[in-house]
Amino acid sequence: MNNQNIDLKQYVEQMSLLLNLQIKDEYRNEVIVNFEKLQSIAQIVNNFPLPEEIEIVPIFEP
Structure with missing residues (x-):
């Protein structure tokens, strides 16, 4: 993933609208x-x- 500059204030506002989540001022x-x-x-x-030699493990077992 590329480094992207995200306006976090705008992100929080948009996601709160999308999720119908009321965040008090x-x-x-x-x-x-x-x-x-x-x-x-x-x-x-x-x-x-x-x-590169690391393999993906579908289930984590400690």
Whole structure:
């Protein structure tokens, strides 16, 4: 996946409309901050290099 700049404020607004999820104005900024944190964590995971020899496992068993 390419690195894309996403306007998280607009994303939160659009997804709340799509999901019919009412976000109170006093919580909206914190929701956006949490998405910013999630985005930075996802970048770490997505940028982690995996060797070619790794096989996909359909079921995780610890």
